Amino acid sequence: MAAKHQSVADTLADVTARRPVLEPVLRAFEPLLSAGDALAGKLAKTVREAGLRLPELQWDRAQQGVSLLAGVSLTGAAGPMRQAAEELLPLLTTIEAVAPHAEALRAFFLRPADADDTRDALAEAMVAGRSIESIASDGGVDPEVLAFVTGFVLSPVLHAMVANALPEDGEAPWDKDGAWQQGYCPVCGAFPTIAWLDKPLLDEKNAYLAGGGGKKHLHCSQCGAGWKFLRGACPSCGKEASGTMEMLREAEAARGERLDWCTKCNTYCPTVDLREREAVPNLDALALGMMHLDMVAARKKLRPLRPSFWNMY
Ligand SMILES: [Zn+2]
Ligand SMILES: [Zn+2]
Known part of the structure; x- marks a missing residue:
């Protein structure tokens, strides 16, 4: 069965429950994110x-x-x-x-x-x-x-x-046969605002097709495209030697949320491991909801891979 996809409002409510200090900011931007999300369909x-x-x-x-x-x-x-x-x-x-x-x-x-x-x-x-x-x-x-x-x-x-x-079912053209290898968007060229690791794939008809999950995907907030990317590589500078990418996460209640940052070029991208969550969050909303980690990154002098309105300054 496919995992439940959360709306902007549900995603932000989830974050607020765990991080009440962010509530005023999230509440201020929720109408804008919700309206943008609905418009894409309209x-x-x-x-x-x-x-x-x-x-x-x-x-x-x-x-x-x-x-x-x-x-x-x-x-x-x-x-x-x-x-x-x-x-x-x-x-x-x-x-x-x-x-x-x-x-x-x-x-x-x-x-x-x-x-x-x-x-x-x-x-x-x-x-x-x-x-x-x-x-x-x-x-x-x-x-x-x-x-x-x-x-x-x-x-x-x-x-x-x-x-x-996008095809109704199946892979995006840029994910087929490793067509796209870059850390920036295959559609619009922007850097991703958030990355996600996928859940194990359950195929009830054929056990051999079941995958373990954990593959990395990058998500572009500008156009909504998602694409597969090497887990150990930096989307910004392309380096992929072992030890290039480090992880930064809270000790508790992280629910798969973390920053992946590059020790070579000091850029970071918020990342969520969906194996640690039931439902699939709205990724644009979750990127905003992870702004507490942007602050930690700023103190470490790391740069966001793609600046968003809440971490630009
Ligand atoms: Zn894009
Ligand atoms: Zn790098």
Whole structure:
């Protein structure tokens, strides 16, 4: 039987029960995470109709470490981004640093889509990791605020593209035959926000197919893709000699939660061992719920593999 998948709210409630000190922060961000999660499902059709789809995986390019969306046009993203912004801006503009920019953000994101839309260009620049300065100044929005808000508005659009491309059952194309070997996302090129070790696979029909579990997967919060990765290797610098990766965890009630960090380049990634849990948590919510470990890492002078809004500063 498949393990139960927890919602954002259930995942955060679980964390709060064990770490009450985090409750105010988790409660503050829960509506935003829940809305983003729901939007990914709602946008499936809009995204398809806008002509946004992932290209087919090409073995050679995957082996060379070229992510699927590298250099791909995101024309048509403006419509679904607008739809996402309609739901997310009211939540995002309650954040103190964003509130003064509310009017400029609404004017930028909620206008009707047009030909040669700057929101398409913005989506492409975010995925490519290019500067968005000129788009921000043309749009009359502060560049840092625009980047922060676009992270939330674009993510459900990319999630919908990934979900539309995944087979109902079976492996993602990038996991087939070890097509993808990199520590960054096979779809959008971002570094993962969290890693997970899988549960033992139970196959009732064929005992020989039962696996022991414990294989490592990385999860991209930007687009929602997950991919297999070598357990002993560093997703950032690629080193894989024994002793490269160390583990940092609380003594008690860890429920499989820990940080895996690299002794060579000092980056870390939160990791959850699902063999130590009943249900499968919402990974984006759990990454937020593990912020107490981000603080421990910061004291050890470690850097997050992918900075998130709660560990950026
Ligand atoms: Zn991604
Ligand atoms: Zn490293």
